[in-house]
Amino acid sequence: MPNGVNKGAVTAFWGKVKVDEVGAESLGRLLVVYPWTQRFFESFGDLSTAEAVFGNAKVKAHGKKVLDSFSEGLNHLDDLKGAFASLSELHCDKLHVDPENFKLLGNVLVVVLARHFGKEFTPELQAEFQKVVTGVANALAHRYH
Amino acid sequence: MVLAPADRAAVLALWRKLGTNVGIYTTEALERTFVAFPSSKAYFLHLNLSPGSAQVRAHGQKVADALTLAVNHLDDLPRTLSALRELHTHKLRVDPVFFKLLCHCQLVTLARHYPGDFSPNMHASLVKFLNHVISALAPSSG
Numbered sequence: 185m186p187n188g189v190n191k192g193a194v195t196a197f198w199g200k201v202k203v204d205e206v207g208a209e210s211l212g213r214l215l216v217v218y219p220w221t222q223r224f225f226e227s228f229g230d231l232s233t234a235e236a237v238f239g240n241a242k243v244k245a246h247g248k249k250v251l252d253s254f255s256e257g258l259n260h261l262d263d264l265k266g267a268f269a270s271l272s273e274l275h276c277d278k279l280h281v282d283p284e285n286f287k288l289l290g291n292v293l294v295v296v297l298a299r300h301f302g303k304e305f306t307p308e309l310q311a312e313f314q315k316v317v318t319g320v321a322n323a324l325a326h327r328y329h
Numbered sequence: 330m331v332l333a334p335a336d337r338a339a340v341l342a343l344w345r346k347l348g349t350n351v352g353i354y355t356t357e358a359l360e361r362t363f364v365a366f367p368s369s370k371a372y373f374l375h376l377n378l379s380p381g382s383a384q385v386r387a388h389g390q391k392v393a394d395a396l397t398l399a400v401n402h403l404d405d406l407p408r409t410l411s412a413l414r415e416l417h418t419h420k421l422r423v424d425p426v427f428f429k430l431l432c433h434c435q436l437v438t439l440a441r442h443y444p445g446d447f448s449p450n451m452h453a454s455l456v457k458f459l460n461h462v463i464s465a466l467a468p469s470s471g
Contacts (some may be wrong), residue, residue: 216449217456234449291433299440299447307357307364310437314365 189261189315197301197309198258206300207251208244210293212237218288224279254293257320264323276327283325290317331403331461336454343439343446343455344400351397354438356389361434362427369427392431399462406465414466425467432459 214221215237222231228242237243253271260267275281294313298305332340347354362369363378363385376384395413402409417423436455440447 213449213452217453234453238449294433295436295440295452298437299444302441302444305437305441307361310361310434311365 189319190312191261193309194261194312194316195258197304198255201297201300203251203255204244204248206293206296207249207254208247210289210296211247211250212240212243213292213296214285214289215243217292218285221285221288224281250289251293254320257323258316261316261319264319265326268320268323269326272324272327275324283321283328286321286324287318290321293317331406332454332457335450336457337403339451339454340400340403340458343443343451344397346443346446351393352386352390354442355393355396355435356386358431358435358438359385359389359392361437362431365434366430369430372421372423372427396462399465400458403458403461406461407468410462410465414468417466418469423467425463425469428463428467432456432463435459 212234215225215231216234225231225243225246228240228246230236231240231243253268257264257267265272275286276283294310294317297313298310344351360380363373370378373385373388376382376388378385395410398409399406407414436452436459439455440452
């Protein structure tokens with residue numbers, strides 16, 4: 185489990201998160217802010233502008249999928265490597281995603297949570313989520329090691 | 330030259346909106362960095378780091394002043410920030426990773442306080458701006 189994550193605080197907060205919205209926004213922002221990540225989504229169509237990305241139904245759908253996996257991972261904080269083993273295989277062995285991109289998406293998610301929750305996203309809560317996103321990124325990158 | 334016109338305009342507009350409050354947000358960014366990434370406190374052991382510390386606030390204001398200087402000298406960041414680069418690289422020997430953590434926490438802080446202004450394009454412009462600042466402060470960070 186990520187070092188001393190306050191499971192209670194994380195899951196209580198996560199219950200308030202609109203996973204569809206936050207997932208779509210996080211993936212969308214990743215594609216806009218770090219444009220090289222678009223290379224993994226060439227089949228999604230036009231990603232050339234922020235407007236195109238945020239109007240793209242495939243981006244929304246995939247963002248939801250990504251965050252649903254992340255949500256599921258929160259139920260397995262004791263064994264993230266196990267929980268993400270097949271996704272790690274997919275992303276590393278088949279999609280050849282540089283593990284650095286998992287960290288980027290994790291940090292984008294943190295920024296999106298701050299934007300949605302404002303004051304409630306305290307430094308302490310941010311700290312818990314930084315541990316979680318690092319744990320998830322490491323679990324996804326596990327196949328590289 | 331360093332930033333495309335649209336990015337430049339976005340950052341300048343945000344900075345105008347922040348006005349004299351930049352220090353409040355850079356201080357919060359520092360506080361968030363200390364809480365989320367405790368190893369970063371290593372650079373500040375000479376300061377009182379308890380929540381609300383006046384010393385952290387004072388350092389936050391220094392960071393704010395440097396960022397505002399950068400915003401107003403986007404065409405000449407390396408020269409504008411050369412003294413700070415000297416200080417942080419050779420005297421303080423700050424690991425460039427720390428600047429990335431602080432910049433991430435700065436984005437978190439701005440998103441938290443200005444959710445309406447923090448559009449995807451603004452987010453992208455800020456990342457580019459902060460990356461240029463980091464390059465000027467710590468050239469070897471690539």
